[in-house]
Amino acid sequence: MGRGRRSTLEDLAxxxxxxxxxxxxxxYAGIRHGIPVVFARLDGPFAQAFAAQGDALAPIAWMVLAVCCIASLVAFVNARNRRRLLDTRTGLESLAAVGWREFEQLVGEAFRRQGYAVAETGLGGPDGDWRSKGSRRL
Known part of the structure; x- marks a missing residue:
């Protein structure tokens, strides 16, 4: 079964x-400085009032920057963990010790290092699991 729609934070991460x-x-720059400049160039009382109150957008701009920084931190930590996972595997015994999710990440990182674009889904569960294939058990 599919996972459904991901959040913006997950997409950025x-x-x-x-x-x-x-x-x-x-x-941040677009919300904090770009939007007031655009409205300042427009005619009409609403646009001029909005341009005059451009500082009101500062909290929204800071929130966008904070969410993106958190997502960048998560992406950095995940990438470091994937690299470390591949670097610590030395033989078949160490490969046999990992679960199917870690194995998927390990293979994905190996292909990434060779220049491939990898999309790890994590969907469906381990191969051979009858529940992951959508079939019914007889």
Missing amino acids: ALPWPVGLTVGLLG
């Missing part, structure tokens, strides 16, 4: 950490 940090900085 799935990206490389510099991308999440860049999105946060651009989002």
